[in-house]
Amino acid sequence: MLDEAIVETVRGIAGAGSLPAPATPEAVVQAEKMIGFPLPPLLRRLYLGGKRGLRPGRGFLGVRGGASQGDWNDLAEIYQDGPDPSGQLPAGLVPVHDWGCTIWSLVDFRDPAGPMWCTHEGQHWHQGINLAEWLSATIEGALTVEGILDSEPAR
Template identity: 75%
Template sequence: MDEAIVDAVRACADAGGLPVPATQEAVTEAEESIGFPLPPLLRRLYLEVANGGFGPAEGILGVRGGASQGDWNDLSDIHQGGPDPSGQIPAGLVPVYDWGCTIWSLIDVRDPVGPMWCTHEGHLWPQGINLAQWMHAAMEGTLTVEGILDSEPAL
């Protein structure tokens, strides 16, 4: 599945819709700031294809010099001052995509497959998919904020 995702994102980049790939220095800087290595698929997408901007709608945040989102310039920026009003996001979960209305998708960089999480109004829960599945659903157009919120466990 990783190869298909890389190819699909590369096709978007080749069409001119994405930033140029990240530098090795920018990726290393982000990893040092976060305190964990990026999952291999995300690292590969940044270095080989595009520095963010891929995924749902306007795409995920890049590393330094890449795609920004709202008030956030890159993964390091959001990790350091991120959108966690509850203060409950553990180390290693990094916000990568803002759905709006305080809803964020996060990637768990502690695990090489990159499990995806969600935070909304102080609640945090696993989305039940990894980065490759998340990206596949985004490319198919089946990854929606409604689906993300439907995965929220009942409290």
């Protein structure tokens, strides 16, 4: 699914009234400053276009004023004490989607394409797809937590 098709699909979901109002530009800038990297363009477009509560699957974390997820209120809050107090995740990998059971999908903000990563039980690994592909697969129901864990590196 191309970026435009993803945006249109999410707009359709929003039109059904299941997503919050757009994020403010100030909330996006605040998140970028706290994280230290710009949001990938597709993610920025979705948040500012009315998708701050974007929820493929169980829950997609928003920016300030948007959708909270688990113990976190927004993307920037995760970075208040640095990218990862445990030192296991590189700066720029931002947890955005909670699959439950301490399994998170992360977007790599260091790359505008937004490569997707996963973290679980102290391990993190590349999912082999970018944000657009991840969103497409999640919207279509083709990406599941089981599939993500199947790609987990051997311990």
